[in-house]
């Protein structure tokens with residue numbers, strides 16, 4: 001990596017009220033790459049994304065977006081440069097798909113510029129990219145879980161930010177829709193040069209789609225780097241409490257994790 | 269006007285150069301109709317009474333061209349303040365309900381359900397019973413009581429710098445229950461005269477309203493509508509969740525505090541002017557959403573609907589063939605209770 005990182009977090013202390021989630025955390029997200037964040041439940045993945053997107057103010061440390069302190073950016077300016085799909089959001093009762101996705105244009109709009117031609121085009125592109133264009137007039141309530149998830153992704157895409165953070169975008173999706181979302185993320189990266197950060201749970205999907213991995217464990221970075229160097233049997237043992245073999249995927253050549261047993265199942 | 273393909277049905281974009289506004293012709297039409305109906309009901313309300321007047325006579329007296337001193341005195345001195353109080357208090361309650369329903373993400377989040385009206389009543393009763401105060405001080409007491417209750421509910425429901433939806437409603441209901449008991453206690457401590465005044469006030473009334481009642485709430489509505497209106501879009505984004513709204517560039521907690529301050533002020537002013545009025549804040553925003561299909565926080569339309577509901581309730585109450593004066597707060601309370609039950613039985617989730 002020669003270009004400076006898209007996001008750089010230095011010495012972060014992250015906490016909710018009394019509960020400290022991370023201390024002295026350093027994370028670097030390479031520019032123009034797909035980064036996947038891995039880690040067991042409750043290790044602080046969502047908390048880290050929220051801090052990167054300035055939804056959570058760090059107790060100490062700072063987050064730089066392309067070299068600029070995110071705390072210094074105006075809210076809408078930040079929202080034009082970085083988009084975050086949170087793990088869960090609420091679709092207001094009766095709202096249609098197009099209406100929801102259109103709300104992703106808010107940071108580009110002003111009081112007297114509520115719906116420009118660019119807004120219209122961005123929403124059309126986002127609907128097409130996520131394959132929900134034909135659902136545009138349906139209400140979000142009547143969609144399946146998978147369709148709904150793609151609609152939320154479309155909202156973030158309509159925001160048209162160079163940096164995208166997606167918190168568990170494949171949860172609730174069946175396997176083919178999971179792959180569709182991952183392929184979409186890869187296209188956004190390869191074709192449009194966007195920086196994509198994903199939180200995933202599937203180790204093999206992470207290995208296949210990530211240029212860069214960040215493995216979190218108890219609020220600290222356990223390992224970071226290319227999937228081939230990061231995903232070792234020792235790491236799976238230490239971080240995921242997993243006895244596993246790592247072989248080379250015969251199709252893609254990426255690491256393939258074969259879980260054998262949960263470590264200490266009897267003791268835990 | 270060009271119908272935009274990707275806007276929800278019934279919405280249009282109005283463009284001039286770089287300026288573009290999204291409007292719903294249906295929302296505009298219904299709002300205008302409600303405003304006209306409200307004005308017509310106001311004129312009708314001024315026509316009925318011991319001295320019956322024609323529409324023309326009412327209008328002439330209001331715009332000061334009647335040349336009839338008695339008409340002028342009755343209309344401008346007695347009936348107009350009452351009508352202005354009803355329309356403004358209804359409008360204030362409509363907006364206040366719309367804001368609280370949006371902030372709490374729940375159709376039950378209206379100031380009368382989450383305790384502000386009860387708190388305002390406590391403020392008023394304290395003024396009447398403890399300080400034997402006059403009408404204006406009673407109104408001020410109501411505003412202060414509502415505000416204080418709001419601050420308490422807000423502080424209790426705030427966690428980690430964020431005010432949650434359900435928490436706000438549940439804590440509001442709890443605070444409301446406590447204040448209701450305090451109100452009952454205050455009523456048994458006062459002497460008979462004050463207790464009578466207090467319970468009359470507690471019933472909510474538009475009888476004998478003067479400009480002292482009408483002006484504060486009317487001015488409050490006129491000042492706060494332009495402040496609330498630009499926040500409506502942000503409020504609708506916050507309904508999707510704090511995180512998604514904030515990542516879209518909304519200053520979530522600041523917007524919410526501003527909206528709640530406006531809502532509390534409006535509910536307090538309305539209660540100060542007319543006593544505790546149930547139902548209007550709860551129903552007005554819901555009714556306009558159903559009528560217009562507009563999925564954003566309604567402001568002007570909710571105000572117009574609130575005004576219509578309250579003036580209608582008042583006029584109907586006056587026309588009831590009952591000799592005793594029926595307090596309007598009791599009537600809206602009964603209608604509101606039934607509406608609430610109906611809504612709860614229909615709700616998919618509460």
Ligand SMILES: Nc1ncnc2c1ncn2[C@@H]1O[C@H](COP(=O)(O)OP(=O)(O)O)[C@@H](O)[C@H]1O
Pocket residue numbers: 016019021039040041042043044045046047048428
């Ligand atoms: N709003 C919150 N208030 C208090 N604690 C929280 C909150 N959100 C998350 N936590 C706690 O912070 C820790 C990390 O949570 P999170 O970042 O959501 O984990 P992950 O996304 O890796 O599953 C967990 O122990 C969780 O219980």
Ligand SMILES: [Mg+2]
Pocket residue numbers: 045046047087167
């Ligand atoms: Mg998470």
